Amino acid sequence: MHDHSNKQNEVESEAPTICLVGNPNVGKSAIFGLLTGRYVMVSNYPGTTVEITKGEASIQREKYQIIDTPGVNSLIPMSEDEKVTRDILLQKKSDAVVHVADSKNMKRSLFITIQLIEMGLPLVIDLNMRDEASNRGIIIEENKLSEIFGLDVVSTIAVQKKGINSLKKVAVKPRVSDYKFNYDSNIEKYISKIAPLLPESRISRRSTALMVLSGDKTLRSWLISNLGKEKINLIESYINEAAEKYSQPLSYIISQQRLKVVEDVAGKIIRKTAVQRKRLSGFFDKVTTHPVWGFPFLMIVLYLVYEFVGRFGAGTLVDFFEEVVFGEYLNPWAVKIVKALLPVQLLQELLIGPYGVITMALTYAIAIILPITATFFIAFSIMEDSGYLPRLAAMLNKVFRIMGLNGKAVLPMVLGLGCDTMATLTTRILDTPKERLIVIILLALGVPCSAQLGVVLGMFGKQPVSAVLIWAGTLVAVIIFTGFISAKLIPGQRADFILELPPLRLPQLSNVFIKTLWRIEWYLKEAVPLFILGTLILFSADKLMILPLAQELASPVIVSVLGLPAEATSSFIMGFLRRDYGAAGLFQLQEQGLLNTEQVVVSLVTITLFIPCIANLFMIIKEKGFKIAMLTAAFVFPFAIFIGGVLHKALLWLNIFE
Numbered sequence: 001m002h003d004h005s006n007k008q009n010e011v012e013s014e015a016p017t018i019c020l021v022g023n024p025n026v027g028k029s030a031i032f033g034l035l036t037g038r039y040v041m042v043s044n045y046p047g048t049t050v051e052i053t054k055g056e057a058s059i060q061r062e063k064y065q066i067i068d069t070p071g072v073n074s075l076i077p078m079s080e081d082e083k084v085t086r087d088i089l090l091q092k093k094s095d096a097v098v099h100v101a102d103s104k105n106m107k108r109s110l111f112i113t114i115q116l117i118e119m120g121l122p123l124v125i126d127l128n129m130r131d132e133a134s135n136r137g138i139i140i141e142e143n144k145l146s147e148i149f150g151l152d153v154v155s156t157i158a159v160q161k162k163g164i165n166s167l168k169k170v171a172v173k174p175r176v177s178d179y180k181f182n183y184d185s186n187i188e189k190y191i192s193k194i195a196p197l198l199p200e201s202r203i204s205r206r207s208t209a210l211m212v213l214s215g216d217k218t219l220r221s222w223l224i225s226n227l228g229k230e231k232i233n234l235i236e237s238y239i240n241e242a243a244e245k246y247s248q249p250l251s252y253i254i255s256q257q258r259l260k261v262v263e264d265v266a267g268k269i270i271r272k273t274a275v276q277r278k279r280l281s282g283f284f285d286k287v288t289t290h291p292v293w294g295f296p297f298l299m300i301v302l303y304l305v306y307e308f309v310g311r312f313g314a315g316t317l318v319d320f321f322e323e324v325v326f327g328e329y330l331n332p333w334a335v336k337i338v339k340a341l342l343p344v345q346l347l348q349e350l351l352i353g354p355y356g357v358i359t360m361a362l363t364y365a366i367a368i369i370l371p372i373t374a375t376f377f378i379a380f381s382i383m384e385d386s387g388y389l390p391r392l393a394a395m396l397n398k399v400f401r402i403m404g405l406n407g408k409a410v411l412p413m414v415l416g417l418g419c420d421t422m423a424t425l426t427t428r429i430l431d432t433p434k435e436r437l438i439v440i441i442l443l444a445l446g447v448p449c450s451a452q453l454g455v456v457l458g459m460f461g462k463q464p465v466s467a468v469l470i471w472a473g474t475l476v477a478v479i480i481f482t483g484f485i486s487a488k489l490i491p492g493q494r495a496d497f498i499l500e501l502p503p504l505r506l507p508q509l510s511n512v513f514i515k516t517l518w519r520i521e522w523y524l525k526e527a528v529p530l531f532i533l534g535t536l537i538l539f540s541a542d543k544l545m546i547l548p549l550a551q552e553l554a555s556p557v558i559v560s561v562l563g564l565p566a567e568a569t570s571s572f573i574m575g576f577l578r579r580d581y582g583a584a585g586l587f588q589l590q591e592q593g594l595l596n597t598e599q600v601v602v603s604l605v606t607i608t609l610f611i612p613c614i615a616n617l618f619m620i621i622k623e624k625g626f627k628i629a630m631l632t633a634a635f636v637f638p639f640a641i642f643i644g645g646v647l648h649k650a651l652l653w654l655n656i657f658e
């Protein structure tokens with residue numbers, strides 16, 4: 001997530017291109033980072049990369065353009081991220097394709113290799129994760145593999161930076177494999193009938209004919225824009241004729257015949273030696289996915305995160321930054337300097353007044369939110385890299401079925417806890433438009449992002465445990481209920497749950513560190529300007545007497561419906577810009593003793609459910625269009641107030657916090 005910045009840095013060069021392709025979670029982005037020196041997200045779950053990233057590398061004093069692609073399970077795309085990769089092979093000239101393969105999982109990799117060979121692309125094979133393969137007693141006969149396919153084969157361990165130089169050497173002189181395998185005579189017959197009708201592309205007609213025969217619908221628009229109606233009809237009639245021979249769909253038949261080739265090659269190149277299974281990781285593997293024990297384990301994980309982020313980050317660190325760094329030093333200095341240098345009162349207030357850029361925006365952004373998000377990012381990166389997230393997906397599959405989703409949707413939902421905006425982009429890994437829409441709505445509605453979550457945890461650190469439980473329980477109930485209803489209302493279907501479980505590993509500290517720094521940098525670049533903008537809006541609204549007016553207008557809702565003090569209005573206004581900014585406002589109200597426990601719970605439930613932040617809204621527009629984005633916002637906003645109001649009444653009635 002968080003790779004907005006990639007866009008601006010994209011380099012369109014004439015340099016020869018090297019394209020990294022392979023299954024999900026095999027280390028493509030890690031290799032990309034080593035080749036280009038540019039960091040892109042590397043995480044231990046499939047679907048980390050959903051868009052292409054370009055970078056430059058200099059190999060033997062020549063410039064090359066390197067392209068990182070989303071992982072694919074097949075080159076007949078099932079989801080949008082896979083389509084991105086297929087399309088780049090189809091439409092963009094690659095001077096070399098590096099097939100990054102997972103050495104411990106060669107069969108899955110070979111399934112891609114033979115399709116890349118079929119495409120007639122200039123290719124080299126990189127056997128990555130050699131460390132994990134040898135830990136499992138798997139040895140790949142590189143020479144034999146190279147001989148069979150007539151391609152250069154190198155092996156690497158990306159996380160230890162091993163083998164990168166040999167990879168560079170072969171990547172600049174790729175070969176086109178002359179390995180050929182045949183399908184049954186019926187399929188071969190129709191390949192040769194369809195192939196000549198197809199438009200020219202960057203890959204062989206034989207491979208596009210096989211895609212067409214496999215019923216690849218994503219090729220339709222490409223075919224329509226390149227071929228006349230007659231040819232398309234002719235192709236369709238060939239596909240139907242070809243299919244008549246079998247009782248199963250053609251795509252299945254073609255896959256089966258490919259798998260046979262894979263088995264055959266795998267038999268020749270994989271050797272196994274005896275190894276001891278590691279007891280500890282085996283134990284964790286069982287516990288984390290266990291239908292019963294998985295839940296207590298999840299609770300322990302959540303508790304640890306709460307201690308680290310809620311207590312240490314939001315308590316100790318924030319106190320230090322707010323009271324000592326800003327309270328005793330920075331703010332008093334700023335006041336002195338500003339007063340000395342700017343004798344105009346309006347300007348002084350703009351910087352150091354109650355809605356001042358320094359006293360409000362920077363204090364919020366740096367003293368309150370930064371320590372919290374930084375600790376959260378560390379905790380989150382550890383969860384990402386350990387391989388726990390996909391296991392959570394497997395465990396929650398059943399719960400997610402209620403919402404018309406499958407366990408795969410857990411990934412974007414949990415990633416939403418990092419940043420809803422990027423998680424919205426990650427929904428591309430989901431297989432059906434229906435699932436994507438449901439997850440996008442749920443993200444916009446009920447999944448607090450890291451910054452907001454951190455502030456929320458910080459506030460609950462000073463409240464009884466029952467408060468955080470009620471907050472979390474309400475959110476989970478609202479999410480499940482909304483998911484359930486949307487599953488009924490939105491047409492379409494749910495796909496089956498197939499998610500490769502990556503191995504559990506000890507997170508690499510350097511990656512956790514780089515990722516955290518990277519996210520902090522992203523936060524400072526994306527969030528702080530918005531904070532300043534928000535403060536300027538509040539400042540002007542205050543000066544133009546709009547703020548008191550808005551507080552008066554909103555007070556029936558804020559005061560009567562939600563039972564909050566009128567001052568909370570400005571927090572909700574800020575919430576429009578950034579979720580965490582709104583929460584930070586509430587944080588200060590609590591510090592000033594203006595909120596009791598019941599009000600803390602109600603205000604936090606409301607602000608968590610409240611409108612998606614501006615960046616998220618733009619992402620929804622990008623992914624689903626303006627109309628859907630506006631509808632989502634129009635639903636989320638009153639719904640949040642409604643739930644907050646109901647909760648307020650219920651808590652008063654139950655009288656829990658007296």
Ligand SMILES: Nc1nc2c(ncn2[C@@H]2O[C@H](COP(=O)(O)OP(=O)(O)OP(=O)(O)O)[C@@H](O)[C@H]2O)c(=O)[nH]1
Nearest residue numbers: 025026027028029030043047048049071129157158
């Ligand atoms: N042990 C080991 N781990 C590796 C190696 N290469 C990458 N990893 C880890 O594997 C995980 C996946 O790496 P990524 O680079 O994100 O994989 P990707 O192929 O880009 O994945 P997607 O973008 O999801 O398709 C990360 O946790 C890496 O740290 C390796 O050679 N050995």
Ligand SMILES: [Mg+2]
Nearest residue numbers: 028029048049
């Ligand atoms: Mg990647």
